[in-house]
Amino acid sequence: LLLPRTARPHIAAIYAFARIADDIADEPGMSNEERLRLLNDWEKQLLEAKDGRATHPVFAALSESAFRLTIDYSLFTHLLSAFRQDVVKHRYMSFNELLDYCRRSANPVGRLVLQIFNFRDERMFELSDAICTALQLTNFWQDMSVDGSAGRIYAPLEDLRRFGVAEEDILLRRGSASFANLMAYQVSRTRELFHQGRPLIAMLQSPVSLEIRLTWAGGMRILDKIESSGYTVLQTRPRLRWTDGPTLLLQTLLDR
Structure with a gap:
């Protein structure tokens, strides 16, 4: 991590909370009822901590x-709401429905990171x-390919019908x-979201801005790999490799 040493314990605390909740939601050999019970207990412990x-x-x-950073606890409950949803919901009818899931599964993480560094600006939250x-x-x-094998489809069903899939x-x-x-x-409109959020980088200072x-850049690189593969994501899972590191770093340093 490029983040300051003083921030790492707070990042680690948030990661541990989310990692365990995610593991509960995806625990193999466990019924959905048991997963939901454990996630509810995790939330009960969260409220006790509050x-x-x-x-x-x-x-x-x-x-x-x-306590030290005045973090908004509702962001943690949003994450748990998404984890519970992931247990029982494996299809999304529309893109807006999928965006609502992302609002609770992903967006709280960015807002928590901003709060760790004492950023409270609503525009920064929106870009994040x-x-x-x-x-x-x-x-x-x-x-x-991985989610499909598990019976999950995140591409909106309205888009599947539109494209005849x-x-x-x-x-x-x-x-x-x-x-x-x-x-x-899907890749095209995901790129649009990356570009919508990009002004956030200029609003931050190093090393946070570099991180x-x-x-x-890593997310955009994955989209590039999906596109260059001919969209064969059902057969192969594109990933970042160590050989992508120098390219990403150089792009990051030059693209300011």
């Missing part, structure tokens, strides 16, 4: 960070939301020209 009654080490650290939503969508398109095509990993057109459309710039 009242200064934390017992779990994750919540003790989170409570300390929230655009970047975080774009990153979440990029992850969906990157993981089409059947749900079974994704679940069975059957690529086609229609699927490529569908993904080209966000690298994250932004």
Whole structure:
């Protein structure tokens, strides 16, 4: 991480909270009812931490960070709402419905990071939301094969119908020209969100701005890989490799 050493414990506390909740939501061999029960218990411990009654080490650290930095606790409950939704909802009818999920699953993370560095400007929050939503969508398109194998489809069903793609095509990993057109459309509007959020970088100072710039560039690089592969995300999962590092770093340093 390029972030200051003083910020790392707070970042670690937020990551631990979200990582455990995400693991609960995706725990194999567990019923949906059990996952939801554990997530509800996780939220109960969150509320106890808010009242200064934390017992779990994750919540003790989170409570300390929230107290010192005046962090908005509702952002944590938004994350838990998204994790619970992920347990029971595996299809999205419209792009707006998918954006609402991103509003709770991704955007709180960016807002929490801004709050750690004492940024409270609503315009900065909005720009952060655009970047975080774009990153979440990029992850969906990157993981089409993995999610499809698990029975999950994040591409809006209205878009599948528009481009003539059947749900079974994704679940069975059957690529086609229609699927490529569908993904080209998703990649294009995800890029638009990245560009909408980009002004945030200029509003921040190093090293935070450099960290966000690298994250932004990494997301865009994944979209480039999806496009250059011919949108074969049902067969191969595009990923960043160590060989992408110098290119991303050079682009980040020059593109100011």
